[in-house]
Each structure stands twice: as C-alpha cells, then as structure tokens.
Amino acid sequence: xxxxxxxxxxxxxxxxxxxxxxxxxxxxxxxxxxxxxxxxxxxxxxxxxxxxxxxxxxxxxxxxxxxxxxxxxxxxxxxxxxxxxxxxxxxxxxxxxxxxxxxxxxxxxxxxxxxxxxxxxxxxxxxxxxxxxxxxxxxxxxxxxxxxxxxxxxxxxxxxxxxxxxxxxxxxxxxxxxxxxxxxxxxxxxxxxxxxxxxxxxxxxxxxxxxxxxxxxxxxxxxxxxxxxxxxxxxxxxxxxxxxxxxxxxxxxxxxxxxxxxxxxxxxxxxxxxxxxxxxxxxxxxxxxxxxxxxxxxxxxxxxxxxxxxxxxxxxxxxxxxxxxx
Amino acid sequence: xxxxxxxxxxxxxxxxxxxxxxxxxxxxxxxxxxxxxxxxxxxxxxxxxxxxxxxxxxxxxxxxxxxxxxxxxxxxxxxxxxxxxxxxxxxxxxxxxxxxxxxxxxxxxxxxxxxxxxxxxxxxxxxxxxxxxxxxxxxxxxxxxxxxxxxxxxxxxxxxxxxxxxxxxxxxxxxxxxxxxxxxxxxxxxxxxxxxxxxxxxxxxxxxxxxxxxxxxxxxxxxxxxxxxxxxxxxxxxxxxxxxxxxxxxxxxxxxxxxxxxxxxxxxxxxxxxxxxxxxxxxxxxxxxxxxxxxxxxxxxxxxxxxxxxxxxxxxxxxxxxxxxxxxxxxxxxxxxxxxxxxxxxxxxxxxxxxxxxxxxxxxxxxxxxxxxxxxxxxxxxxxxxxxxxxxxxxxxxxxxxxxxxxxxxxxxxxxxxxxxxxxxxxxxxxxxxxxxxxxxxxxxxxxxxxxxxxxxxxxxxxxxxxxxxxxxxxxxxxxxxxxxxxxxxxxxxxxxxxxxxxxxxxxxxxxxxxxxx
Numbered sequence: 050x051x052x053x054x055x056x057x058x059x060x061x062x063x064x065x066x067x068x069x070x071x072x073x074x075x076x077x078x079x080x081x082x083x084x085x086x087x088x089x090x091x092x093x094x095x096x097x098x099x100x101x102x103x104x105x106x107x108x109x110x111x112x113x114x115x116x117x118x119x120x121x122x123x124x125x126x127x128x129x130x131x132x133x134x135x136x137x138x139x140x141x142x143x144x145x146x147x148x149x150x151x152x153x154x155x156x157x158x159x160x161x162x163x164x165x166x167x168x169x170x171x172x173x174x175x176x177x178x179x180x181x182x183x184x185x186x187x188x189x190x191x192x193x194x195x196x197x198x199x200x201x202x203x204x205x206x207x208x209x210x211x212x213x214x215x216x217x218x219x220x221x222x223x224x225x226x227x228x229x230x231x232x233x234x235x236x237x238x239x240x241x242x243x244x245x246x247x248x249x250x251x252x253x254x255x256x257x258x259x260x261x262x263x264x265x266x267x268x269x270x271x272x273x274x275x276x277x278x279x280x281x282x283x284x285x286x287x288x289x290x291x292x293x294x295x296x297x298x299x300x301x302x303x304x305x306x307x308x309x310x311x312x313x314x315x316x317x318x319x320x321x322x323x324x325x326x327x328x329x330x331x332x333x334x335x336x337x338x339x340x341x342x343x344x345x346x347x348x349x350x351x352x353x354x355x356x357x358x359x360x361x362x363x364x365x366x367x368x369x370x371x372x373x374x375x
Numbered sequence: 376x377x378x379x380x381x382x383x384x385x386x387x388x389x390x391x392x393x394x395x396x397x398x399x400x401x402x403x404x405x406x407x408x409x410x411x412x413x414x415x416x417x418x419x420x421x422x423x424x425x426x427x428x429x430x431x432x433x434x435x436x437x438x439x440x441x442x443x444x445x446x447x448x449x450x451x452x453x454x455x456x457x458x459x460x461x462x463x464x465x466x467x468x469x470x471x472x473x474x475x476x477x478x479x480x481x482x483x484x485x486x487x488x489x490x491x492x493x494x495x496x497x498x499x500x501x502x503x504x505x506x507x508x509x510x511x512x513x514x515x516x517x518x519x520x521x522x523x524x525x526x527x528x529x530x531x532x533x534x535x536x537x538x539x540x541x542x543x544x545x546x547x548x549x550x551x552x553x554x555x556x557x558x559x560x561x562x563x564x565x566x567x568x569x570x571x572x573x574x575x576x577x578x579x580x581x582x583x584x585x586x587x588x589x590x591x592x593x594x595x596x597x598x599x600x601x602x603x604x605x606x607x608x609x610x611x612x613x614x615x616x617x618x619x620x621x622x623x624x625x626x627x628x629x630x631x632x633x634x635x636x637x638x639x640x641x642x643x644x645x646x647x648x649x650x651x652x653x654x655x656x657x658x659x660x661x662x663x664x665x666x667x668x669x670x671x672x673x674x675x676x677x678x679x680x681x682x683x684x685x686x687x688x689x690x691x692x693x694x695x696x697x698x699x700x701x702x703x704x705x706x707x708x709x710x711x712x713x714x715x716x717x718x719x720x721x722x723x724x725x726x727x728x729x730x731x732x733x734x735x736x737x738x739x740x741x742x743x744x745x746x747x748x749x750x751x752x753x754x755x756x757x758x759x760x761x762x763x764x765x766x767x768x769x770x771x772x773x774x775x776x777x778x779x780x781x782x783x784x785x786x787x788x789x790x791x792x793x794x795x796x797x798x799x800x801x802x803x804x805x806x807x808x809x810x811x812x813x814x815x816x817x818x819x820x821x822x823x824x825x826x827x828x829x830x831x832x833x834x835x836x837x838x839x840x841x842x843x844x845x846x847x848x849x850x851x852x853x854x855x856x857x858x859x860x861x862x863x864x865x866x867x868x869x870x871x872x873x874x875x876x877x878x879x880x881x882x883x884x885x886x887x888x889x890x891x892x893x
Contacts, residue, residue: 242763244755251748254737261696261728261735262749262804263717323739 073367074316074331081338089345097341099223105337106225107132107284109330111308113229113236114280116329117273119312120240122253122321123178125274127167127186128281129305131160133297134193135285140202140210140295149210153289157282163189164278168271186302193297205293214290225287232280237326239276249273253321310357311336314364335360396421396456396553396584397442397473403450404437404608406793411437414451415610417603419553422582424575426595426616429605429628436478438605439555439588443475444468472552476542476559484531488524489513492544516544520577536567543574553584560594562682572598592621604628637856638832640875641839644671644859649708651843652693652724652812657702659685659692664868665702670812670843675834677854678847680864680887686847687729689864690814694726695719706811720749723811727801727818729847731794735801738790742800745789746770750807773803776833795826802833813837814845819853831857851880863887 086093102109111128118125135156143152167185171178204210213224240246248269251259260266289295298304315332317324336357343353395418404412412434419425419442429435440446442453444462453460455471462468465475482491489509497504498512513526522540530538539559546554556575560568575585575598589595595602599616604627611627650669658665666689670676678686691697693704695713704711711722719725728734736745747754747766754766770785777799784792789800798818805813815834819827834857838844848854854861861873863886871886 242761243759244751244761245759247744247748247751247761250740250744251737254740255733257734258728258737259748261694261716261726263715263720263752264748265715265717318739322737 069367071316074314074328074335074364078331078335078338081335081342085338085342085345089342092341092345095221099217099221099226101337101341102226102229103223105333106223106229107288108304108307108311108336109229109333110232110280110284110287111304112311112329112333113232113326114277115305115308116312116317116324116326117236117240117249118178118277119309119317119319120249120253120321120324121270121273122256123171123270123273124182124309125167125277126179126182126302126305127163127189128277128308129301129303130186130189130193131163131278131281132285132288132304133301134163134189134196135160135282136289137193137197137295137297139286139289140204141196143204143207143210144202144295149204149207149212153210153286156289157279157286160278160282160285161275164275165271167278168274169267171274172267172270186305190297190301197295197297202295203293204295207293211290211293214287214292225291228283228287232283233326233330236276236280240326245269245272250322253318254323307336310361314361316364316367319365332364394421395419398454399438399442399451400453401451402438402441402448402453404434404441404446404448410608412441412448412605412608415605415608416451417610417613419584419586420600421552422579422584423600424579424585424587424598426587426589426599426602427605428588428590428592428595428602428624433605433628434608435588435590435605436557437608439475439557439586442468442553442586443473443555445475445477469549469551472550473555474546474549474551474553475555476539476546476557478557478561482530482538482541482545485529487527487529488533488541488544489526491530491541492516492548494545496549512548513544516547519581520544520547520574534567536563536570539563539567539571540574543578551583553586554578555586555588557588558590559587560589560591568594592624595624596621636828637852638828638835640675640857640859641673641835643875644674648672650705651707653705654689654693655703655705657689657692657704658700659688659867660698660700662688662700662867664866666868667702668862668869670845672843673838673841674860675838675844675846675858677858677861678845678864679849679851679854679861679883680870682849684864684887685867686864687816688867690726690816690845690847693719694724694814696726696728720808720810723809724814725749725805725808725810725812726814727805727816729816729820731797731801731820735804736789736797739788741786742774742789742792743767743770743785745800746774746804746807749804750809753809769807770803773807774799776836777803777829793826795822795829798822798826798830799833802830806833806837810842812843812845814847816847817849818846819848819850851883854878855880855883865889 091097111132115125115128138156138159139153142155143149146152163185167182170176171181213228216224218224218227240249248259248264251262251264252266252269256266288298311332312324312329313319313332314335315324315328315330317328339356339360340353397419399418400416402412402415403410415434415438417438427435427438437446441448444465444467447463453462455473460471483494486494492513493509498508510526517524520540520543522544524537524540530541533541543554559571563571572594575587578585587595587599596616596619601613602616602619602624603613604611604624606628648671651672653669655667656665657667662685664685668676678689680686688697692699695716695718699713704713706723713719713722716726732738747770751761754762754769756762767785789797792800802818818834819830822830834844834846846854846858855878859875861878861883862869863871863873863883865887870889873882873886
C-alpha cells in the first residue's frame with residue numbers, strides 16, 4: 050500500500066538514500082541467497098532450506114513478537130525466558146494432565162499474564178521498559194528453574210507432544226515453519242489493518258501526540274507485551290516438542306538479544322514508530338543464512354558471531370544515516 | 376550589577392559606530408522548500424547592540440541561528456574580521472567567538488552552574504579538572520558581570536532568568552566576541568527582563584557585540600544601537616535606533632505581512648443562544664483561581680494573555696490532558712467528566728496542541744496516518760479493522776480546503792512538509808474528529824503567511840458551520856480579527872471578556888497586564 054513507490058510518483062524516480070534504508074536489507078538477503086545458491090551445491094535444496102527455517106523457527110517467533118514491542122518504542126528483554134518457561138511448563142502440564150494438548154495450551158496461557166504484567170507495569174507507572182523486562186526476565190528464569198527442579202519430564206515417546214516439533218507436512222514442510230507463517234500473517238494483518246495496529250505505530254512515533262489523540266498507552270502497551278509473550282510461548286512449545294523434554298534452555302537470554310538484533314537488522318527503528326513484520330522476517334533470514342553459509346563452509350563459530358555483530362552495526366548505520374533529515 | 380549610566384533612550388553615543396566584526400551578505404535560507412531568509416545582508420559592528428526584529432515568521436530567529444552556526448545557510452556569505460567563514464555547527468561559530476543564547480537554553484540541567492559554565496573547556500591539566508581554579512575564574516566572571524550565582528547550584532533549580540545568566544557566563548568563559556540572544560525576554564517576568572537588558576548593555580560596554588532578536592519594541596528601542604527589521608524573510612532596513620520610533624518599526628514590520636489579511640468574521644451568534652460548551656468554576660490542578668466560560672455554537676472565543684497567564688493550562692484541563700481539581704464541564708448541557716484526552720474527544724472536545732512536533736504530529740508517519748489518528752474509532756468496524764477506503768476518502772475531504780501544496784500527498788511522511796503544511800495536517804486531524812468544541816492552541820505558530828491565511832479561512836469556515844471554537848493566540852491581531860469575544864487571562868484566571876467590537880490592542884494589553892483602562 051503506502052510504499053515509497055507511490056510517494057515518489059510525480060518526482061524523479063531514482064535510487065536515493067531512503068531506498069537504501071528501506072530495501073537495503075532485502076537486497077542484501079537476495080544477494081546472499083543467490084551467492085549461496087551458485088557457489089555451493091548443497092544450499093539450494095528443499096531439504097536444506099526447510100532445515101534452516103525449522104531451526105530458526107523459535108528465533109523467528111521471538112523476533113516477530115518483539116517487533117510489536119519495539120514498534121511502540123519499548124524493549125522486551127524477557128521473551129527468551131518466557132520461551133524457556135513455556136518449555137518447562139509445557140512438559141510439566143502435559144505430564145500432569147496426561148494430555149499434551151491441554152498441557153501445552155495451559156503453558157501457552159501462562160505467557161498472557163506475564164506479558165500483561167510487563168506491559169501494565171511499564172505503561173501505568175511509566176517505568177523504563179529495559180529495566181522492567183530485565184527484572185522480569187530474572188523472575189521468569191527463576192520460576193522456570195523452580196518448575197524444572199523436580200524430576201525431568203521426558204515425553205519424547207509421546208507422538209502428540211512431539212508433533213509440532215518434529216512432524217513435516219507432506220514429509221516436507223515442518224509444522225514449526227507453518228506456525229511461523231501463521232503468526233507472521235496474523236501479526237501483519239493486525240499491524241496493517243486494525244485500529245490497534247495504527248495505535249502501535251502512533252505510540253512509538255510520538256507518545257505525547259498519541260496520548261493527546263486519545264490513544265491509551267496502557268492498553269496498547271499491555272497488548273503488545275501480551276502478543277510478544279504469546280509468540281515467545283509458541284516458540285517454547287516448538288522447542289519442548291522438538292526435544293520432548295521439559296528442560297530450560299541456557300541460551301534464553303542470548304536468543305532474546307538475537308531477536309532484538311533481527312528486528313533492527315530488518316530495518317525497524319529501535320526508537321519505535323517505523324518498521325514492519327516482513328522486515329523482521331528478513332532480519333531473521335539474514336542471520337540464519339549467514340549461519341548456514343558459515344556452517345557449510347566450515348567457518349568456525351566465532352567468525353559467525355563477529356560477522357553478525359558487524360552486520361548489525363551496518364544495519365543501524367544505514368538506518369541512522371539515511372533516516373537523518375534536515 | 377547595574378551599568379552605571381541609565382539607558383532609557385537609544386544610545387548612538389557608545390561603541391557601535393566602530394568597524395564591522397561580522398558581515399553577512401546575501402544570506403538565503405530555505406526550510407523544506409519554504410524560504411525563511413532571502414538575500415539578507417547585515418553588518419554587525421564591534422561592541423554594538425544590534426536588534427533584529429520582525430513579526431512571527433519574519434526570519435529573525437533564523438538569521439540569528441545562521442549567524443551562530445545552528446542552521447547552515449543555502450546562499451550568501453559570512454565574514455568575521457574580513458575573513459570568510461563557513462559554520463557547519465555551533466561549535467564552529469564558537470571557534471570564531473560567536474555564541475548563541477537560544478530560546479530554549481541548552482544547558483545540562485542536572486549539573487551545577489560552574490560545571491555548565493566550563494563544560495567542554497574545563498580548566499586544569501590533562502584529564503583532571505582543577506575545581507579550585509574553575510571557582511576562582513567563576514567568581515572573576517561573576518564580578519565582571521555583576522551576577523550573583525551560587526556556583527554549586529543545580530541549573531534545573533534556577534529561574535529562567537538565572538539560567539540565562541549561566542548561559543552568558545558560558546559564552547564569556549569561551550571568550551565570545553559576539554552573543555546572539557534569541558528572544559531572551561519572551562518568557563521572563565519584568566524584573567528579570569530588566570536585568571537581562573542590563574546584561575546586554577554590560578556586554579556591549581566590554582566591547583562584545585550583542586545581536587538581540589526580539590519582538591518587544593519598547594525593549595528594542597531602549598537598548599539598541601542599531602535595528603534591523605525583517606519581514607517575510609527579506610531585509611526591510613537597518614537603521615540607527617536613535618532615528619526610529621515604535622510607529623516606524625511597526626509599519627516596517629507589517630510592510631510585508633499585509634497579504635495575511637484576515638477573512639471576515641461571520642456574525643456572532645445570538646447572545647441568548649445556549650452554550651454548547653460551558654466551564655463552571657473550573658479549577659486547574661495546581662492553580663488557585665477558578666475559571667468560568669461558555670461558548671455558543673458557531674462562536675469563536677479568543678483566549679489571550681501573556682506567557683504564564685494560564686491559557687494553555689486551561690485548554691489542557693478542559694481537553695482531558697491534565698486534571699481538573701474542581702468545578703464542572705458540560706457539553707450541550709450535560710455534564711462531562713474527563714480523565715484522559717480520549718474521553719474529551721468522545722465528548723466532542725478536541726485540542727490542537729501548541730507544539731506540533733512534540734504534541735501533535737508523528738513526523739515519521741504519513742499524512743493519512745496522522746490525520747486519521749484521533750478519529751480512528753469512527754472508521755473501525757466491530758472487529759477493530761480499519762475501513763481504509765472510507766478513511767482515505769474522509770481524510771481527503773477534510774484536507775481538501777487546506778490546499779496542501781503538491782496535490783495528493785496522503786502517503787508522504789509529514790516530516791517532509793513545511794511547517795505551514797504540517798500545521799494544516801494537524802488542523803485536519805482535529806477536524807476529522809468532528810468536534811463540537813475545537814480548542815486551537817497557537818494554530819499558526821511558526822507558519823508562513825500563505826499557510827496562515829489558509830488556516831484562518833478554515834477556522835472561520837468551521838465556525839460558520841456551527842462548531843464552537845476556543846482560539847488561543849499570542850498574536851494580538853489574530854484574536855482581534857478572528858474572535859467574537861476575547862477572554863483575557865491574567866494570573867491564572869479570566870481578567871476580562873472583551874467583545875469583538877470593543878476590543879483593540881490597547882485594551883487587550885491593558886487587561887492582560889492588569890493596567891487600568893486607557
């Protein structure tokens with residue numbers, strides 16, 4: 050709809066800094082994709098591509114949820130821990146109720162009050178979101194440890210429990226990828242076509258103008274944190290189902306930060322008010338492809354980290370310099 | 376400090392007549408296409424007090440900011456002591472001894488006075504700050520200027536007048552030879568204003584050039600050696616203050632602004648007609664006075680008063696943005712209670728806030744999104760989905776009479792537009808809520824003449840269609856020409872209500888200042 054093409058109509062359509070800012074990452078992703086397809090023989094196979102998507106499904110979900118939060122101009126440092134907690138609770142509840150469907154649904158439901166807590170505290174008392182979610186991530190990780198402190202629940206033999214983590218539709222498409230797609234479509238529709246979506250942008254673009262325009266920061270912010278936590282919860286269910294075991298993951302905080310990085314790499318403004326869900330998909334895919342490329346070329350993991358770091362800096366630079374106006 | 380000689384008259388005798396320190400030639404400056412300055416040439420002499428005056432939007436602040444490196448000019452040249460210079464930042468201008476005291480003073484509010492004065496030029500060896508040395512230098516500066524500032528006081532706790540003194544010391548600590556003061560007395564009370572003028576004289580006596588940007592003619596005439604008048608971004612004249620009087624200045628200032636003539640005001644509603652909006656004994660939180668005011672359908676009521684008289688506070692309270700501590704509001708005869716702006720909008724009260732950048736617009740979002748924001752609820756179905764086509768049509772309709780230059784630009788970012796066009800978008804945004812009472816807080820602030828007229832036309836048209844309007848403006852001409860009645864605020868309450876027929880500039884000012892009728 051309101052993409053830059055229509056804006057430029059009537060003026061000279063030429064490549065400028067704004068195009069680079071808006072579509073630079075997309076070009077980069079295509080370039081990487083083509084390069085990998087041409088230079089390596091085993092990249093462009095359905096199997097490899099599906100594996101990449103499957104592996105990165107949890108990151109994708111975290112990042113999609115975090116996009117909502119970042120668009121309002123806030124941070125969520127607790128998403129990885131919500132994911133971790135859901136892994137544990139998913140297994141615990143499934144065992145407890147002897148029914149994986151009920152168990153997983155309950156575990157997912159737990160993420161709602163957590164997100165609401167974050168959003169309400171931050172907006173009602175106007176507390177810094179960075180600190181609030183840092184604190185709540187500690188609380189949640191503690192809860193997750195506590196919940197998993199008993200005997201380890203192993204449901205890897207239960208095919209219902211392991212369905213979303215291990216099944217491939219038609220033997221090709223992982224269920225996790227379909228879940229990502231569904232969440233992506235729903236989030237995109239919410240963001241683009243609902244009043245709520247417009248208010249999300251408004252809150253991030255100018256909080257005071259939004260307030261004076263009748264936008265309730267408490268309501269919007271609470272809702273975006275709930276959406277973020279739900280997405281993280283789904284990510285947790287996928288991980289639980291994949292391993293079949295209710296164990297916390299130690300890299301939860303790193304995944305939180307990776308999710309934020311993916312959002313920023315995609316070109317969503319870290320200050321809020323500007324960005325889109327598809328950008329986050331590109332950000333995640335860029336990280337995923339880089340990783341895949343390095344793996345196939347046998348590059349040691351530390352290089353992956355270093356290069357990812359530089360890619361983030363580049364993305365932020367492109368954002369900052371191209372977005373600067375007179 | 377008091378400068379020894381009282382300067383109540385123009386002072387053609389003092390330095391001033393000396394050689395030029397700075398020569399600005401053919402300066403042109405555009406903002407997003409709108410011309411702010413066009414071929415303006417001014418020379419500034421060593422040690423003179425040189426006032427730059429003009430109506431709002433005349434370009435006087437822009438000239439000061441170009442001189443101080445805050446804005447970069449698009450055309451023309453600047454020389455300092457005969458050498459051509461190019462300022463790309465305030466720091467570069469400072470390197471040539473040119474400092475600026477901005478309207479919103481740029482100090483580190485949470486640091487102490489002395490830390491601010493020496494910020495960036497800390498005294499001492501290497502990375503260490505010689506606190507003792509700074510304090511000594513500080514007290515020398517205070518002695519020189521006659522200021523009595525507590526060096527360890529935190530800047531945020533000081534009055535504005537004192538903060539300005541800190542800014543002056545800041546400039547002196549950097550060896551400034553020219554200080555630009557941008558509307559320094561606009562927000563000061565009488566006492567602090569007089570002290571500020573003394574400070575300007577003191578600087579001049581020390582051989583420092585003062586560029587005094589203002590629109591207070593009495594101050595300007597009392598203190599200046601020479602006066603430059605700008606109108607619509609062009610240079611009208613630069614003359615010795617001694618040859619000028621208020622009348623000449625006013626004529627020169629409005630010389631270029633005649634085009635901004637006002638549309639004719641529709642007839643006032645019958646005084647027996649009921650109030651659409653009524654405030655009864657409303658007390659704004661934190662204030663002591665109560666305010667009662669009613670507005671009829673199609674009536675434009677002006678709220679006039681000096682800075683700090685409580686107009687904007689009242690406007691924010693009755694639009695749900697701040698809390699009301701007492702009294703009651705009613706719309707169409709039924710009481711409304713407001714906890715937040717959304718409730719006011721639903722009740723039919725919409726505020727156009729004073730600062731479009733901070734309170735009004737999302738500069739990074741499109742015209743469509745900005746215009747729609749307050750009224751989205753009306754364009755949403757029960758599933759929360761926005762009816763985009765209908766919304767787009769309505770936004771187009773409400774923007775139609777604004778003559779937004781450039782045709783259909785609904786999908787362009789608002790930040791790309793000129794101030795005038797941004798203000799039109801903000802006005803359209805308010806109108807889209809279909810308010811019963813529209814509160815306009817400085818609707819033409821920082822807007823070019825053409826856009827001003829367009830905004831006036833819309834205001835009058837909207838009133839003619841039956842909307843009640845409260846118009847807050849610091850420009851006397853606006854309230855005098857556009858309002859059926861004018862409520863003059865003083866010290867938090869309404870001092871007097873003047874009708875369109877009886878109001879003139881003198882009465883307005885007299886009521887605002889609390890002076891007897893004359």
